Amino acid sequence: xxxxxxxxxxxxxxxxxxxxxxxxxxxxxxxxxxxxxxxxxxxxxxxxxxxxxxxxxxxxxxxxxxxxxxxxxxxxxxxxxxxxxxxxxxxxxxxxxxxxxxxxxxxxxxxxxxxxxxxxxxxxxxxxxxxxxxxxxxxxxxxxxxxxxxxxxxxxxxx
Amino acid sequence: xxxxxxxxxxxxxxxxxxxxxxxxxxxxxxxxxxxxxxxxxxxxxxxxxxxxxxxxxxxxxxxxxxxxxxxxxxxxxxxxxxxxxxxxxxxxxxxxxxxxxxxxxxxxxxxxxxxxxxxxxxxxxxxxxxxxxxxxxxxxxxxxxxxxxxxxxxxxxxxxxxxxxxxxxxxxxxxxxxxxxxxx
Numbered sequence: 388x389x390x391x392x393x394x395x396x397x398x399x400x401x402x403x404x405x406x407x408x409x410x411x412x413x414x415x416x417x418x419x420x421x422x423x424x425x426x427x428x429x430x431x432x433x434x435x436x437x438x439x440x441x442x443x444x445x446x447x448x449x450x451x452x453x454x455x456x457x458x459x460x461x462x463x464x465x466x467x468x469x470x471x472x473x474x475x476x477x478x479x480x481x482x483x484x485x486x487x488x489x490x491x492x493x494x495x496x497x498x499x500x501x502x503x504x505x506x507x508x509x510x511x512x513x514x515x516x517x518x519x520x521x522x523x524x525x526x527x528x529x530x531x532x533x534x535x536x537x538x539x540x541x542x543x544x545x546x
Numbered sequence: 547x548x549x550x551x552x553x554x555x556x557x558x559x560x561x562x563x564x565x566x567x568x569x570x571x572x573x574x575x576x577x578x579x580x581x582x583x584x585x586x587x588x589x590x591x592x593x594x595x596x597x598x599x600x601x602x603x604x605x606x607x608x609x610x611x612x613x614x615x616x617x618x619x620x621x622x623x624x625x626x627x628x629x630x631x632x633x634x635x636x637x638x639x640x641x642x643x644x645x646x647x648x649x650x651x652x653x654x655x656x657x658x659x660x661x662x663x664x665x666x667x668x669x670x671x672x673x674x675x676x677x678x679x680x681x682x683x684x685x686x687x688x689x690x691x692x693x694x695x696x697x698x699x700x701x702x703x704x705x706x707x708x709x710x711x712x713x714x715x716x717x718x719x720x721x722x723x724x725x726x727x728x729x730x
Contacts, residue, residue: 448581448686461651462686465677490684492584 425464427471434474441480442467445487445495454497583684583703590692590700591682595672598649598657605646605672607698614701614724615644616717617692618668618708619680621652622660624688630707631664637713638667643721647671650680650688693717695724 429435439456445466447458455463455470466487473483487495499505585591590607597603618634620627638645647668649657654673661671674680683692684703693702702720704712 451578462677462681465681469681489584490681491686492582492684494581 425467427468429471430475437480438471438474441483442470444497445470445484446497448491448495580705581684581686583700585684585700586703587699587701590694590698591679593672593679593682595648595674595679598647598654598661598671598673599666599668600670605670610644610646610694611698612696613643614693614695614721614728615646616641617646617648617683617694619648619650619683619685619688619690619692621650621688622656623652624650626707627689628664630689630709631667633708633710633713634667635665637708637710638669641713641718641721642725644669648680649673650685651675651677691717693720693724696728 427435427438429438442456443454445455447453447455447460447463447466449460449462450458453460453463455466458464469486470483473486478486484496493499493505499508501509592607594604594606597605620630634645645668647661647666647670649671652673652675654675657671657673661668677685683700687705689707691704691708692700695701701724702717704717708717
């Protein structure tokens with residue numbers, strides 16, 4: 388019995404983890420098929436794919452947790468029409484993004500550009516990771532070079 | 547392991563706590579709903595909109611050059627505009643600059659009825675039925691208020707209803723500053 392219990396717990400934990408991962412993956416996948424709410428006369432399929440991809444990279448300003456592609460808000464619909472028209476005029480994705488950034492700031496983009504004001508955002512996690520790695524390396528080295536813990540059980544200082 | 551090593555977890559914990567406190571404080575003054583306008587200190591977009599109060603007449607950006615003015619985005623369908631309205635009625639004549647009503651995505655008849663019922667605090671009212679010009683201003687809701695200087699530059703944008711506190715603490719000092727700029 389004593390050996391089985393940890394094994395069972397491990398199996399339970401694994402099942403929970405797998406369920407969680409599958410759940411999250413399907414939740415993310417649901418975002419994708421939210422096709423255009425209003426049908427637009429695209430020239431071809433490639434253009435429609437490009438439109439879908441581009442509007443998914445931009446944020447609806449009214450319902451800020453929704454992308455431009457998925458939002459039902461009137462403003463989002465209007466912005467989609469503008470994107471569509473600009474594509475017909477031959478604008479590049481960058482030109483279209485710049486047009487909206489000039490009016491609504493970087494906020495309109497889901498992926499903020501790398502620039503001095505966003506360095507902390509982009510590289511902060513890496514810095515924290517390196518700090519943590521550094522702390523581990525220092526701790527391990529100290530333990531290796533320091534006096535061996537002869538009587539660990541009696542040492543109250545260790546934790 | 548020395549005393550400093552033992553104090554480390556507590557230090558880290560306090561640092562994290564400080565970070566949490568900073569986040570809460572920051573969040574109090576930086577609402578995620580308030581999209582920062584990239585147009586501050588940039589020229590206001592050109593506009594040419596029909597007047598709602600004077601049929602058959604238009605108002606353009608060029609008409610307004612030479613004096614600072616306020617543009618207040620409102621609509622008859624906008625609930626928060628109803629909240630803001632009495633404040634505007636109270637302060638409009640005391641602001642010292644023209645207050646232009648910008649009727650946003652609204653049927654002109656609805657807006658006229660709304661203004662007739664509640665009274666108009668505006669010197670002039672323009673109508674942007676499609677809301678396309680508003681996109682150039684970065685409007686994403688109502689009410690929004692823009693302060694534009696004599697050269698046609700946007701100097702300040704307020705998102706949401708104006709309150710007496712915002713007018714006194716922010717708007718009036720900014721208007722006073724623009725007036726001083728105009729004199730020198």
